[in-house]
Amino acid sequence: MKQVYSVPKSLRPVSTHYCPGCTHGIIHKLVAETIDELGVRDRAIGVASVGCSVFSYDYFDCDFQQAAHGRAPAVATGIRRTVPDAVVFTYQGDGDLASIGTAEIVHAAMRSENITVVFVNNAIYGMTGGQMAPTTMVGQRTTTSPEGRIKGLAGEPIRVSEMLATIPGATYVARVSTTSPAHIAKAKRAIKKAFEVQLAGGGFSLVECLSTCPTNWGMSPVEAMEWVDKNMIPYYPLGEFRTPEGGQTNG
Amino acid sequence: MKKVVVNEAKCKGCGVCVNFCPKSALAMADRINSKGYHPAELANEAACISCGICGRVCPDAVIEVFKP
Amino acid sequence: MAGRKLFKGNEAVAEAAVRAGCRYFFGYPITPQNEIPEYMSRRLPEVGGAFVQAESEVAAINMVYGAAGTGARVMTSSSSPGISLKQEGISYIAGADLPCLIVNMVRGGPGLGGIAPAQSDYFQATRGGGHGDYHLIVYAPASVQEMVDLTLGAYDVAERYRMPVMILGDGVLGQMMEPVSFPDQMAPDRPAPEWATRGARDGRTPRLINSIYLKPEELYKHNLDMAERFEKASANEVRYEEVLADDAELLLVAYGTTSRVCRAAIEKLRERGIKAGLFRPITVSPFPYDALSKRAKSAKAVLTVEMSMGQLVDDVKIAVAGAAPVHFFGTTGGVIPKASDIAEYAAGIVGEEVR
Numbered sequence: 001m002k003q004v005y006s007v008p009k010s011l012r013p014v015s016t017h018y019c020p021g022c023t024h025g026i027i028h029k030l031v032a033e034t035i036d037e038l039g040v041r042d043r044a045i046g047v048a049s050v051g052c053s054v055f056s057y058d059y060f061d062c063d064f065q066q067a068a069h070g071r072a073p074a075v076a077t078g079i080r081r082t083v084p085d086a087v088v089f090t091y092q093g094d095g096d097l098a099s100i101g102t103a104e105i106v107h108a109a110m111r112s113e114n115i116t117v118v119f120v121n122n123a124i125y126g127m128t129g130g131q132m133a134p135t136t137m138v139g140q141r142t143t144t145s146p147e148g149r150i151k152g153l154a155g156e157p158i159r160v161s162e163m164l165a166t167i168p169g170a171t172y173v174a175r176v177s178t179t180s181p182a183h184i185a186k187a188k189r190a191i192k193k194a195f196e197v198q199l200a201g202g203g204f205s206l207v208e209c210l211s212t213c214p215t216n217w218g219m220s221p222v223e224a225m226e227w228v229d230k231n232m233i234p235y236y237p238l239g240e241f242r243t244p245e246g247g248q249t250n251g
Numbered sequence: 252m253k254k255v256v257v258n259e260a261k262c263k264g265c266g267v268c269v270n271f272c273p274k275s276a277l278a279m280a281d282r283i284n285s286k287g288y289h290p291a292e293l294a295n296e297a298a299c300i301s302c303g304i305c306g307r308v309c310p311d312a313v314i315e316v317f318k319p
Numbered sequence: 320m321a322g323r324k325l326f327k328g329n330e331a332v333a334e335a336a337v338r339a340g341c342r343y344f345f346g347y348p349i350t351p352q353n354e355i356p357e358y359m360s361r362r363l364p365e366v367g368g369a370f371v372q373a374e375s376e377v378a379a380i381n382m383v384y385g386a387a388g389t390g391a392r393v394m395t396s397s398s399s400p401g402i403s404l405k406q407e408g409i410s411y412i413a414g415a416d417l418p419c420l421i422v423n424m425v426r427g428g429p430g431l432g433g434i435a436p437a438q439s440d441y442f443q444a445t446r447g448g449g450h451g452d453y454h455l456i457v458y459a460p461a462s463v464q465e466m467v468d469l470t471l472g473a474y475d476v477a478e479r480y481r482m483p484v485m486i487l488g489d490g491v492l493g494q495m496m497e498p499v500s501f502p503d504q505m506a507p508d509r510p511a512p513e514w515a516t517r518g519a520r521d522g523r524t525p526r527l528i529n530s531i532y533l534k535p536e537e538l539y540k541h542n543l544d545m546a547e548r549f550e551k552a553s554a555n556e557v558r559y560e561e562v563l564a565d566d567a568e569l570l571l572v573a574y575g576t577t578s579r580v581c582r583a584a585i586e587k588l589r590e591r592g593i594k595a596g597l598f599r600p601i602t603v604s605p606f607p608y609d610a611l612s613k614r615a616k617s618a619k620a621v622l623t624v625e626m627s628m629g630q631l632v633d634d635v636k637i638a639v640a641g642a643a644p645v646h647f648f649g650t651t652g653g654v655i656p657k658a659s660d661i662a663e664y665a666a667g668i669v670g671e672e673v674r
């Protein structure tokens with residue numbers, strides 16, 4: 001029998017601490033597959049952030065550093081400047097990247113640090129128990145927006161990819177989803193492209209992955225995926241916002 | 252060997268694979284694994300077309316897919 | 320050592336770091352230490368290194384974390400408000416057992432304070448500064464040459480104990496010009512340490528730079544290990560200087576810039592027939608408690624002089640432990656004490672206690 005799908009080698013054969021059906025796991029697999037396919041496991045250095053993915057270093061079978069909340073792009077910069085042939089990537093949640101770490105991500109993009117950022121947008125603070133994130137949808141209930149996010153009080157969610165795409169140094173910026181086989185296939189292509197940009201010395205690349213948090217959203221894993229499709233994708237359009245070739249594909 | 256090999260001990264019973272199987276070949280088993288979840292299983296091997304979707308969508312790297 | 324050259328303190332500490340093997344600098348401008356990043360931005364590219372002007376001190380110290388985690392010799396510098404911002408990263412660096420060099424050219428505070436020299440970051444430097452159970456090794460040089468010499472050895476010390484080393488200067492030390500000599504040779508290249516994350520090459524097991532220990536027993540163990548290393552540093556690395564201390568009835572205790580003024584003050588006191596001496600901690604963390612404790616036993620009174628409302632004086636009291644009365648003379652806000660004022664105050668103590 002021919003193997004049609006195998007588990008990526010760069011992922012350790014351990015059970016993760018993620019909740020059942022949490023799409024963090026899918027994104028991990030896509031990153032690990034990319035590392036496998038590009039053959040860079042032995043020079044990959046990951047930077048874990050603070051959030052549910054804090055232990056991602058236990059799952060990827062490569063060197064890792066664990067960064068303070070929001071600071072992964074700065075830590076990655078330090079690594080980037082000292083190990084020229086390393087493949088450096090961060091793995092960050094939306095509280096980490098789009099709230100406490102906004103300065104670090106913007107300036108890493110401005111410097112066009114030759115790093116790849118895997119950005120997991122699940123519209124909530126997962127690890128701390130479901131508080132409002134800067135990416136939380138208007139009307140979405142969280143433990144700190146019990147009546148739903150109120151536009152007049154908390155503003156409207158930040159579109160990170162669109163914002164970063166305005167920065168000249170952001171070479172590759174894409175938004176993908178993890179909520180269907182077709183979306184996952186596209187997500188994989190984007191993540192691989194982002195790493196390829198880095199390997200070619202192209203500068204800053206980021207893939208925003210729309211992701212679920214079934215636990216804090218109070219939904220089943222499949223309902224959560226449908227919720228992303230119905231509520232998040234219309235506000236957070238999928239596509240490439242910046243490419244090395246200068247093109248844009250939305251939708 | 253089955254077309255779909257489920258590493259049962261790792262399965263968290265989330266049902267994502269079952270949901271996306273285009274041939275409804277998967278189902279949640281009645282038994283409970285060591286984690287306390289009902290694992291996914293290939294209930295109808297004849298229906299399976301070895302498309303690999305269940306492997307790709309599984310968040311926990313539980314499934315490997317083979318083609319005869 | 321080659322001949323002596325006139326160097327500004329800030330540039331001297333930068334050059335000394337380069338000679339010690341520093342190849343990476345991450346910083347953010349702030350007075351009175353701007354000559355350090357400026358110097359590094361010219362100098363590091365010459366030696367195959369890199370300089371990054373970060374978006375903030377928070378980012379700069381986290382870049383230091385990343386670079387230190389790859390085993391590189393790396394440095395950042397700032398002044399008080401910037402060092403406050405760096406505390407998050409310093410705590411993580413300490414927690415991850417990473418060596419690095421941090422320079423603080425202290426200015427007056429709190430808040431934005433002023434840009435004149437101060438010693439008001441003593442607590443912050445010696446008591447951790449950031450959160451958690453950790454210590455830094457903190458040197459308090461009193462001259463440009465001493466700052467150079469301490470910096471030359473700083474990485475070896477930081478790597479031996481796997482903890483950050485801080486040079487605690489101030490605006491005076493950073494800005495003053497003094498003749499200094501540097502070693503002719505650069506520190507030799509060294510292999511990357513066995514914990515460095517530079518990619519799991521040649522089949523080696525992946526490594527992790529980390530400060531998370533969620534299990535209390537594991538964090539306990541880690542903190543004990545850190546404490547043991549600091550204890551070793553306390554046994555091996557403590558430095559201090561004594562001036563006319565052998566027969567001193569009045570022992571002044573001061574560090575850095577203030578100790579220079581105290582030298583002049585004890586001369587004045589000696590001229591007046593008062594047996595004054597100086598005890599100058601060079602490492603303020605670990606503090607020379609034993610040496611000061613011993614010295615204080617032969618003194619009739621101790622006078623702490625510092626540019627703060629009383630921070631060093633706490634360590635002095637711990638060391639003296641009641642063996643002699645501990646007095647305090649402080650200036651604050653960026654005002655440097657005058658030797659004559661110190662001598663006057665000291666003479667007053669002598670009137671009460673020594674005679």
Ligand SMILES: Cc1ncc(C[n+]2csc(CCOP(=O)(O)OP(=O)(O)O)c2C)c(N)n1
Binds near residue numbers: 122133
């Ligand atoms: C300085 C600091 N502030 C707050 C926290 C607490 N904290 C841990 S994770 C987290 C939010 C993480 O949310 P996100 O980045 O969206 O990741 P997710 O858990 O959703 O994957 C917060 C606020 C922290 N660890 N450090």
Ligand code: SF4
Binds near residue numbers: 017052122127215216
């Ligand atoms: S809390 Fe949410 S984001 Fe975190 S692992 Fe669980 S489902 Fe995933």
Ligand code: SF4
Binds near residue numbers: 255273293298301302
């Ligand atoms: S391989 Fe395809 S058809 Fe077969 S069980 Fe998996 S998803 Fe269903």
Ligand code: SF4
Binds near residue numbers: 267310311
């Ligand atoms: S997707 Fe994976 S974890 Fe979820 S039920 Fe299927 S096999 Fe189990």
